[in-house]
Amino acid sequence: MxxxxxxxxxxxxxxxxxxxxxxxxxxxxxxxxxxxxxxxxxxxxxxxxxxxxxxxxxxxxxxxxxxxxxxxxxxxxxxxxxxxxxxxxxxxxxxxxxxxxxxxxxxxxxxxxxxxxxxxxxxxxxxxxxxxxxxxxxxxxxxxxxxxxxxxxxxxxxxxxxxxxxxxxxxxxxxxxxxxxxxxxxxxxxxxxxxxxxxxxxxxxxxxxxxxxxxxxxxxxxxxxxxxxxEQLRQVPGKQLRDALFANLDHERWDDVAGRCLSCGNCTSVCPTCFCHSEEELAPLDGGSSEHIRQWDSCFTAGHSYIHGLTIRQQTRERYRQWLTHKFGSWHDQYGRSGCVGCGRCIAWCPVGIDVTEELQAICGSDDA
Amino acid sequence: MSSPYLPHEAEIFQRLEETPHIFTLRLRFTDPDIHAQYHFEPGQFNMLYVYGVGEVPISIVSDPQDEHAYDHTIRRLGRVTNVLAGLQEGDRIGVRGAYGRGWPVQQAEGKDVVLITGGLGCAPVVSVINYVLKRRDRFRRLIIMQGVKHSDDLIWREKYETWSKQNDTQVVLAASQGGAGWPWATGHITELVSEIDFDPQNCTVMMCGPEGMMIAAMKELLPRQVPESAIWLSMERNMQCAVGHCGHCQHGPNFVCKDGPVFNYPEIKPLLGIKGF
Structure with a gap:
């Protein structure tokens, strides 16, 4: 440059x-x-x-x-x-x-x-x-x-x-x-x-x-x-939080954040890296054709983890934990880096103002490798 | 760029009623070229599409060298499988596949093969049983363990009887609730792991069924000195795209659809059995 x-x-x-x-x-x-x-x-x-x-x-x-x-x-x-x-x-x-x-x-x-x-x-x-x-x-x-x-x-x-x-x-x-x-x-x-x-x-x-x-x-x-x-006010406690997150799957903060989170999925909609989508069938009334569509989905919905009669993530605690451990944890395994780019949209557009940097700090701040 | 999401038309060549809730569809692609090109490995799955209803991932039960048709054994449970259950021979559906990583059948050569399954988990390993029996001299002992909730749930009773008469083959069946005329064990199949005759130091274990069952089986196998790396599990999660894009099937770092559905135990050990993953 x-x-x-x-x-x-x-x-x-x-x-x-x-x-x-x-x-x-x-x-x-x-x-x-x-x-x-x-x-x-x-x-x-x-x-x-x-x-x-x-x-x-x-x-x-x-x-x-x-x-x-x-x-x-x-x-x-x-x-x-x-x-x-x-x-x-x-x-x-x-x-x-x-x-x-x-x-x-x-x-x-x-x-x-x-x-x-x-x-x-x-x-x-x-x-x-x-x-x-x-x-x-x-x-x-x-x-x-x-x-x-x-x-x-x-x-x-x-x-x-x-x-x-x-x-x-x-x-x-x-x-x-x-x-x-x-x-x-x-x-x-x-x-x-x-x-x-x-x-x-x-x-x-x-x-x-x-x-x-x-x-x-x-x-x-x-x-x-x-x-x-x-000079930014907020920061993540580290670029590589995978081990710290997966070492803290039973942290009490998950319950705490689940008590505030509405499981609305706004964070995943505004997140520029979230890729989940569902597939659906749109069958027109004429009976002669049908369309197979996809649309954005969110790991905060019950349907996201549904398999024949069983919802793997029934509770908000499990859904928030899935989102955070994926975004900041298993993205490293999947794509060689964190799935967060620091845009802060999930903080501003969260209807109850959950601050992802604050949650990360609480869950794994001191454990950053 | 061709679309990885596009199904091809297939015809239900034969339909077999296994139980009132379980049926097998034998399928062929209607385009002979597509049918000729199609191939799969034991343990892989297809996406089956019902017109106007949607798609569902179903494992393949037939032998990969059967050029005539490929088979799916299905329990009617959800929106799509309920409609699939009502289709007849000659009806057309959409099929795309085969997807995912299947069973390590080649790595299992020269070893005892131990199959532990629960419920309809037996379906994805039937292809392994057939594979081993067709190539019998390449493998050592074959142990087939299958557990069901109710004795009425057992499908392929005659097959198990036939398999049990093969050389170097042990068949162990159990029902949590045995009914009248149930000649096999009553209880959890995993309780019978201690009774099977195999070489823990030279075996490949393949499991498919409810995760709780597989974890219980693991607790029996590991004390018998079966190495963790000899154990393979077929996992099940919500799959919609089957190509690792839609995100539903993630289990920690793994996309079950493309990294699995068959996993080596050490690959999934950290999160196996943790509620919410």
Missing amino acids: GEKDAYLLRERLPLLLEAVQAEGYECIGPQWQNEAIVYDILNQVEQLPHGVQVNQYPGEYCGEIHEGNVRCFAWANGPQALKPFLFAPRETLWRVHRDNDGRLQFESATPEAPKRAIFGVRACDLAALALQDRHFLESDFPDPAYAARRENLLLIAVNCSHPASTCFCASTGDGPVAQAGYDLVLDELDDGFMIQAGTEEGQAIMARLNLIPVTDGHREAIEIQQEKAH
Whole structure:
């Protein structure tokens, strides 16, 4: 990084959007809608969340718009990550037609996979994307829908300048500065953006922008901004908590957290790495065809662990323990690292404000290997 | 990229009623090319799809070298198996597979083979019994232990009788509740492990059934100096995708669908029997 950086003045930001649009991409960008930062179709830079700052606390997500603040990326994140754009919340896997003789004809559903560019991607979400890639693509059975969308994705990251109180990416090692996986990465200052390419496609887009050299003043401001973004309130008690977690399966804290947890599954929905999904049959009324769909599922539901007459995880204690021991424990065995990227969404979007870092500290803080 | 989720049409070539609740479907893919390419290992499973209802994972009971058909023995219990139970010969379903890691039949060569099963857990090991009997000289003693709750639950009674007459073969059957005309033991099958005749230092144990039964059997086997690494268990969890994506079947670090369903005991020992995993 840093070898071919340049500076995009703020008034020239539309050029970036236009250059990406000219490559045939449907552009998606962060916007302030329904009191939250959400990713939606971005036709012009005016739609970006200018002056929006977001305060996030356990069980709380609260934004304010500062008139006169020109920045568009001065917030940490919203409830969505990249996940819904690749691993669709609900989609058809295949269809089957039945003729009058009862013969069945199966056909794969063709996934909708437009060329898509996403603006304002965070370091934590890039790290999560790399984990989802491992799960869905680096498999003996690569997922065709995920693969098609992934293939057509352009990622324009913005280094996080305003982490929320719920963020702890510095402690997981995934942020706040994007390390890999982007086509372009920006650092936002008041008068514009330092821009660098991570891929040839990113370089080609950069070449079409009216850029100026980065000044020493810009560099210094960015360095200070990045350092400040590293100072985060929360942290995980260690990057490798597997042994500590599995050594504490009978810890009394599991009962304690189960007393607060509603088993609603919000944490798994907003988690950018959670991959569980259920399969279901949608049989239309015409009787001649049926669709096999999948949709996001959560280990906090009773159905998740159901086998013929038996629910393996009947109690919230067992479900929370499954989530935490998987996310921070057995992910290491499955994918070579923790399944948490420190985005803090599960803390902010938990209706009762359960703080995963606090639970980890209580269960295995002193046992960190 | 071809979809790993897409079933192929298969025809119910034969349907056998085993008990009022258990039936066997003999299946063939309707596309001869697909049928010719299809192969499986003992202990693997298929996903069976019933039109408009859904999919269910079922182990394969037939011999892998039977080119004519592959068999599934099924208990009617849930939404999908109840509909499967009502299908007739000639009806079409969807099938994809075979999935997962099967029994270590090759590693068991030259050793005593001990099979301990409970309930319909006998189905996934029938393929091992057939495999051993077809290749009898490659294996040493064959011990078949099967436990059922009620004596009426025992399927394949004639098969057990036939197997018990083979050389170097011991068949031990037990019912927790024996009925009239039940010639075998009454009690838990695991209580009879002490009575079987095998070489603990040169054996492969394969178990399938309720986890409590398998754990109880382990408590009998380990004191007889059977090495932990000689014991293999077939695990059961919620499986929906069968390819390690949907997440339901996770047992600690393992995806039962692709890392199992057959596991070597040391692989699953840390979490085996812990409620909630």
